[in-house]
Amino acid sequence: MKPRTKLIHGGISSDPHTGAVSIPIYQVSTYKQKEIGVHQGYEYSRTGNPTRHALEELIKDLEEGTRGFAFGSGMAAIHAVLTLFNTGDHIIVTDDVYGGTYRIVTTILNRLGIHTTFVDTTDLHKVAQALQPNTKAIYIETPTNPLLKVTDIKQISTWAKLQDLLVIVDNTFSTPYWQTPLALGADIVLHSATKYIGGHSDVVAGLAIVNNHTLGEELHFIQNATGGILGPQDSWLLMRGLKTLGIRMEAHEQNTKEVVAFLSGHPAVQHINYPGLTSHPQHDVAKQQARGFGGMVSFDVGHADKVADVLSKLKYFTLAESLGAVESLISVPARMTHASIPKDRREELGITEGLIRISVGIEDSEDLIEDLARALD
Structure with a gap:
């Protein structure tokens, strides 16, 4: 089956x-x-x-x-x-x-x-x-x-x-x-x-x-x-x-590929974490053991002030805890999902104040990219 x-x-x-x-x-x-x-x-x-x-x-x-x-x-x-x-x-x-x-x-x-x-x-x-x-x-x-x-x-x-x-x-x-x-x-x-x-x-x-x-x-x-x-x-x-998990996961991934391609070329983005990128350190492992790369991405914009600026301009990405929903969600791990981890430990791992995590939903990808472009610009 x-x-x-x-x-x-x-x-x-x-x-x-x-x-x-x-x-x-x-x-x-x-x-x-x-x-x-x-x-x-x-x-x-x-x-x-x-x-x-x-x-x-x-x-x-x-x-x-x-x-x-x-x-x-x-x-x-x-x-x-x-x-x-x-x-x-x-x-x-x-x-x-x-x-x-x-x-x-x-x-x-x-x-x-x-x-x-x-x-x-x-x-x-x-x-x-x-x-x-x-x-x-x-x-x-x-x-x-x-x-x-x-x-x-x-x-x-x-x-x-x-x-x-x-x-x-x-x-x-x-x-x-x-x-x-x-x-x-x-x-x-x-x-x-x-x-x-x-x-x-x-x-x-x-x-x-x-x-x-x-x-x-x-x-x-x-x-x-x-x-x-x-x-x-x-x-x-x-x-x-x-x-509907199958059709949702495929839609999440297709949108994510397009969003990642946009983020990869934006000067405000310093680093992107996504297993689907060939530059990802474990891309080959992900490709071998999984049938898809998923809809989660994190990227660094440098500092907390820039994060606040980005969040204030978004329309379709909802600032919220959680992930994996049909709507696109955005969070700041250092201050939200991972706030319980001591600051020095977070920094040691690379969970910086400038790190943003997005859960790419199944909306139209053009709307999502325009939303991120407006915020990052």
């Missing part, structure tokens, strides 16, 4: 009870049991809900995994996955990682005695140097947020298996339409489904997918025990969003 067909016909594509081609919203908390412990597959909606289950089956199929899980937010999904580890364990984490992920591992996990080392995971030698006797996993974000660095998932996964480590991949920027990390050797895939999977800025959600039944049982136990589940209404919205 081809990717665009799988988006429509994967998982549970119709209601087995009525034949409805759209899975109903089962707005229910509990279920009638015939006798104690005898039920029709569901007993309490924290443990399982038919609408959420349909979403979880669909994302499992799309990511080529064995089991999927839907959570109330991307951070809830990340927290649940990181709860698989124990006091004294060590995790290697991509250095250029989303601010929320940085915050949870440095201010929450550390309280539990789970230690982390931030490493440039695009360099396997640096990853190997960070290995400790108590290392249990490698957490990769690729492409990264906001510098769009690309880690070779297959290379890292092959090395990790020799060290008996789990490989966790945040696949938010690429989505399963462009990239399937489990097929490249990863063990767990994460998504902030708020972004491209939902696609319409109307839902907050997270997804996790595993590649074996043991991990599935462990993660389901954590999800049920801690309760960070996604509700049926939001589960339905994600399934609706997924049906």
